[in-house]
Amino acid sequence: MGRWLESASREVTDWSGSSWAFGLAALVILVWLVTGPIFGFSDTWQLVINTGTTIVTFLMVFLIQRSQNKDSLAIQLKLNELVAAMKGASNRLIDVESLSEEELRLLHRHYAKLVAMAKKDADVGESHSIEEAEARHVRKRRSRAEGQGAPAQG
Structure with missing residues (x-):
């Protein structure tokens, strides 16, 4: 039937x-x-x-x-x-449609933060997690600060 x-x-x-x-x-x-x-x-x-x-x-x-x-x-x-x-894509997004609305909002904020961070970089496809992006930004700031002789802010 x-x-x-x-x-x-x-x-x-x-x-x-x-x-x-x-x-x-x-x-x-x-x-x-x-x-x-x-x-x-x-x-x-x-x-x-x-x-x-x-x-x-x-x-x-x-x-x-x-x-x-x-x-x-x-x-x-x-x-x-x-x-x-896709290499480098976050597998956290697989089956994202089954998440709750609050979980989707949290994920949206995660990616909004990544976009803001990526706008500061030359290579926007370099990272796929906030943790990796933040660590890379800290390293870049330290490297720039050390190159200029100023203390690193991080």
């Missing part, structure tokens, strides 16, 4: 995003408008379009959510593969 539902929802999702689906929806609205005078713009005439659009909208919400969930998972897997394959 699960495979059939998945297959059916995939087919409907693909079809509903097509030009044919848009054309059919426009045709239904046109027929409804043309039949308005025939039915005297009655409450029943209005109820038909209201009920139909409500049902279609209700079902489409679930199809759209299913499609977004699948696309999001596929994108996350592709990004995880890229992170895992």
Whole structure:
């Protein structure tokens, strides 16, 4: 049953995003408008379009959510593969989507700090952790200070 539902929802999702689906929806609205005078713009005439659009909208919400969930998972897997394959990339980012909002904010602050530090460097790709970047900055400051004869600040 699960495979059939998945297959059916995939087919409907693909079809509903097509030009044919848009054309059919426009045709239904046109027929409804043309039949308005025939039915005297009655409450029943209005109820038909209201009920139909409500049902279609209700079902489409679930199809759209299913499609977004699948696309999001596929994108996350592709990004995880890229992170895992890149030399120097932090593997802490693999499966980052499963972190809590607070953990994501903490990670965002981590990378914001790295960006600020990298702007001071000529080679922005040299480090991948705050600890390494801070240690490198301390070494650079000491080396510059020693070269100028001033005490190092660190």
